[in-house]
Amino acid sequence: MKCALVTGGSRGIGSAICQKLAEDKKYHILINYQGNQEAAQKTLEEVVRKGATGEIIKFDVSDAEEVKNVLSAWQEANPEAIVEVIVNNAGITRDGLFMWMSLEDWNSVVNTSLNGFFNVTNFFIQKMLRNKYGRIINMVSVSGVKGTPGQTNYSAAKGAVVAATKALAQEVAxxxxxxxxxxxxxxxxxxxxxxxxxxxxxxIPANRFGEAGEVADLVAFLASERAGYITGEVININGGIYS
Structure with a gap:
């Protein structure tokens, strides 16, 4: 069983990615969520409606112990399963000016985006290396590339994931x-x-907001075999707001 794991897969861009990956019918979709079970269930129903299989898997990406325990239990229950695609999409914002930012707002944002990337990817990376195939896609943000005032914590977390993406890409290519x-x-x-x-x-030069489905189309391409020579890249999808 070949699987694709999408963290924060219950809503928004994460849900759109789950549904788009389901259309290819190549993967069993693992929909990770932390809080909103109803939304996760709806996403699973859409995945099944598109002809794929899937399941919901609950854990908090920022909790290293929980990630390890839940994924280990899942792997033991599914010894034949191979996770070929990881989409690190889970993220939170706690916006505010830096001078008034609490340590808790700093830590919670950094722990979810940056440590979440580590906790989930690190669990699977040795298996991917043994399997000699994998697609890791990290959802960052225009904030992590150009920096956004009022989001110093979010910009720092996403910017760190950008740098980690470039480094890890060279290690595993x-x-x-x-x-x-x-x-x-x-x-x-x-x-x-x-x-x-x-x-x-x-x-925005394109004069509109983007749609979650447009982001999902890009992610699905990067998750495919056709994107095998693209690695270590940060692909902006922002209607020209930062180019």
């Missing part, structure tokens, strides 16, 4: 494992629901 980052700009999801779209659109 010989074994046909690619590691890339996808950096969305303003995408219409729950996460951007509170933003003033009318005002922000003026900053």
């Amino acid at each position: 010989k074994r046909s494992i690619t590691v890339n980052a996808v950096a969305p700009g303003f995408i219409r999801t729950d996460m951007t629901g509170d933003l003033d779209e009318k005002e922000l659109v003026k900053l």
Whole structure:
């Protein structure tokens, strides 16, 4: 059984990625979530409706012990399963000016995006190397590439994942494992629901917010065999806001 794991796969961009990967019918989709079981269930229903198989797997990516325990138990229950694709999508924001930022808001954002990348990817990397094949896609952000005021914590976390992407890509390329980052700009999801779209659109050359499905299309391509010579890249998908 070949599997694709999407962290934070229950809603928004994560859910769109699960559904897009399901369309190829190549992978059993592992939908990770932390809090919203109902949303995870809905995503699973869509995956099945598209003709793929899948399951929900609950853990907090920032909790190293929990990640190890849950994934170890899953691997023991599915000894034949091979995770070929990892999409590190789980992330949270705790926005605010740096001078007023609490240590908790700093740590929670860094732990989810950066340590979450480590906890999940590190669990599977040796297996991927033995298997001599893999696709690792890290969801970063325009904030991690250009920096966004009011998001010093988020920009730091995503920027660190950008650097980790480039380093890890060089370590594992010989074994046909690619590691890339996808950096969305303003995408219409729950996460951007509170933003003033009318005002922000003026900053975007394409004159609109992106759709989660457009990001999912890019991720699905990077997860495919056709993208085997693309690695260590940060691909911006932002309507020209930062180019």
